[in-house]
Amino acid sequence: MRVKAARGYDSSRRREQAERNRAAALEAAWRLFKERGYGTTTVSAVAAAAGVSAETVYKAFGGKAGLVRALWEQGLAGQGLVHAQERSDVMREHEVDPHAIVRAWGAFAAEVMPATAPVLLLVRTAAATAPEMARLRVELDDSRLARMEANARFLADHHHLRAGLTVERARDILFTYSAPELYELLVLRQGWSPESYGVFIGESLETALL
Numbered sequence: 001m002r003v004k005a006a007r008g009y010d011s012s013r014r015r016e017q018a019e020r021n022r023a024a025a026l027e028a029a030w031r032l033f034k035e036r037g038y039g040t041t042t043v044s045a046v047a048a049a050a051g052v053s054a055e056t057v058y059k060a061f062g063g064k065a066g067l068v069r070a071l072w073e074q075g076l077a078g079q080g081l082v083h084a085q086e087r088s089d090v091m092r093e094h095e096v097d098p099h100a101i102v103r104a105w106g107a108f109a110a111e112v113m114p115a116t117a118p119v120l121l122l123v124r125t126a127a128a129t130a131p132e133m134a135r136l137r138v139e140l141d142d143s144r145l146a147r148m149e150a151n152a153r154f155l156a157d158h159h160h161l162r163a164g165l166t167v168e169r170a171r172d173i174l175f176t177y178s179a180p181e182l183y184e185l186l187v188l189r190q191g192w193s194p195e196s197y198g199v200f201i202g203e204s205l206e207t208a209l210l
Contacts, residue, residue: 018060024050025057026074029067034118038064038126038133065132068123072140075115084112085147092151098160098210103202105151109178110198113187117180124180148174155209162210173208177201 028049032041043064047054061067078084088108095101120140126133152170155161161170176182178201186192186200 021050021052021056022060022070025052025060026067026071029064030071030119033068033122038068038122039129043067063132065130065136068119068126068133069136069140072116072119072123075119076112078108078111084108092154098155098158099206101155101160102205102209103199105205106198106200106202108198109183109201110194113180113183113197114194117183117188120180121184144178145171145175148172148178152209160210165209170209174205177205177208 025046029041029046032045032049036045041064043057044054046064046067047057050057057067061070076084078087080087088105091104092101095104123133123137123140127137128134149167149171151174152161152167155170156167161167183197187194187197192200
């Protein structure tokens, strides 16, 4: 019994250390990406800044593109204990007022975009010269488009879309309003608060979709 307890304790400590190393690597990677850009940042530099080995970074993320993907996934989770997308899905299934649904989508955008939009903009810039980032850009765009199609189909299935609006057109409207470029324009360039941006998204979707 003593041996089992020790092994369990050691396993728990290893997991905790791995999580600390992972968090340190992500924090260091994002700082260096912002300071140096994607192209000139190396895994070795990230490892040194995080106080871990390059092997640890490769094992956890597979390389620079994996670090960027993990940063995006971390931002997409939002600020709550439950993943933002999961909370959005639960809200969508239980809320009966379509206006409340799309306004809530705006609030979720305001929650996750401060973390995800800068990462997606980094991907956009790096994709011009780094093939792995060009592939990641397509992957992330496809993922967002698929989610927007699911949201559009939900509205259509519940007869919430305005007359004459197809699922495909509604999907494209949602895809446009969830684009990082819109956050870049209104918040990063024009100085809107994320909260004002979220309200704008919700109100715009009400007008465009319902």
